[in-house]
Amino acid sequence: MMSSENNCTNLYDHRAVARVLIPLAYSIICPVGLLANALALHVIFSNITKINSITLYSANLAVSDILFCLSLPLRAVYYGLGFHWPLGEGLCKTITLLFYLNCYAGVNFMTCLAVDRFVALVFPQNLVKLRKVKNVRLVCLAIWLLVFAQTLPLLTINLTKTEHDNSITCMEYPNFEGLFKGLPYMLIVGVVLGFGVPVVTIIACYSILTRKLRLAAKSNRLTERSGRTKKARGVIAGVVFVFVVCFSPYHIDLLQYMIRKLFYAPDCKELQSFQISLHITVCLMNLNSCLDPFVYFFACKGYKQKLMRMMKWQVGTHFSSAGRISPESSGIGEEHGTRRNTRITMNTIREAR
Structure with a gap:
């Protein structure tokens, strides 16, 4: 059955608003994200002798945010030109790779931060090997390799598309339609593994840790005022906050549309609404490079x-x-x-x- 995406001509009718608001948002996110994450790296590596599990995860998260922020000026140009990409297929693939690397490397490193704080307080003796610097370095390397493996297939397909008005779009959802058989199934699995599993893990860590600290506080009031306890709760609460604000809207939006596609072919009006919501939720997801410093505020000493x-x-x-x-x-x-x-x-x- 022919998808309606191939025949729709109204998908970018909101360009007049988008070409002003989205570049404005990126012009704020880019410098703030670069400054805040560069400061985190400066703090971490100025105390190189005190590197531990939490600073290593934070450093990798900051690096992924900085790489992503460097691609935002080109994305701002794309939106400023009204969804037109004159810079070629190669650069489109580069910023697409940076986008997904930041998204899913960030998700994984934030999950590691939450699990690390959970293990440090709930299983400080039993799982101490997991928090050794040598093992944490291997975990970080594995995360980068896994995310690269997940995103590299994007380099094998064309991510630009010439529209009916001769504008060239880059990294837009309709450009993926028809390139993969069973695309809805692939994206649903991607959302569950890339977002669902981490968010369930983080919420479970936060819930169990909060309950344990509440029980400990009843027997010893000093536990409640412990700096280590506040740090752990602050880190996990910061991660939950970033997930709720930045990552949840995009993944929920993507999931609901893919589920609808399993039952029927959405018309052009539905697809246009999905396109608008995607541009809004992607902006929110990009905001994570500015909100991650809330996590560093608790995680990184100094x-x-x-x-x-x-x-x-x-x-x-x-x-x-x-x-x-x-x-x-x-x-x-x-x-x-x-x-x-x-x-x-x-x-x-x-x-x-």
């Missing part, structure tokens, strides 16, 4: 302190500049300087003069 120092420095610079430029601001600083513990007051400025 990341929180480094981030707070940077923020304090920027706030201090702002007030310092305002004190030099604005007489009114300086007057207020003199009146309330002692109370706010500011370093620059009008008295010192007058003395300097």
Whole structure:
């Protein structure tokens, strides 16, 4: 039966809105994601002697996010041109590979972070070998090889397609239609294995860990206030948050459409709605490169302190500049300087003069 996707001409009628909103979103995600993940790598490798399981998983997650962020400017150009890709098949395949590598490497490394914190508190003695640096390095290598193996078949097919208006689309769902026999079955299995299994694992870890900590807190109040306990709960809660906000909408959207395709052939109106929802949920999924630093905030020792120092420095610079430029601001600083513990007051400025 001929799929309706081949005959639809309204799939990109939302380009007028998309060419403004999506590049705007990527122009925010790209620099924020690069800065936050680069800071995480700086914190991790500046304490190279203290590398452990959680910092290794965090470092690999940061690397995958940075690689992905580097591809966003080209994706922004594609959407800015109204779903037109003038850069050739090779570059389209490259950014497609980076997209899926980031998505599923990120899912796996975040799952490893949650499991690592779970094992550290629930089975600290029994499964200690799993958290040794040597074994964690092998796990990270296995994850990269697995994700490469899953995504490399994309390089064997054409990911660009010339549309009826002579625009060239790249990495759009209709471009995959007809290339694989049994595509709905393949994507359903991919969603279950690539998203369903990790999310169930993470929720189970969080639920069991929370229950164990609650029971331990009843017998010993010091356990509840333990820094190690807060760190573990913070890491797993951060991972759950990223999964819910970033990865769930895309995978649920994909799953529901593939299930519908098993029972009937969706018409052009349904496919257009699916296309619009895909562009929105893919944007949300790309947001994970900005939200992953919430996980580092709890996982990486020193990341929180480094981030707070940077923020304090920027706030201090702002007030310092305002004190030099604005007489009114300086007057207020003199009146309330002692109370706010500011370093620059009008008295010192007058003395300097």
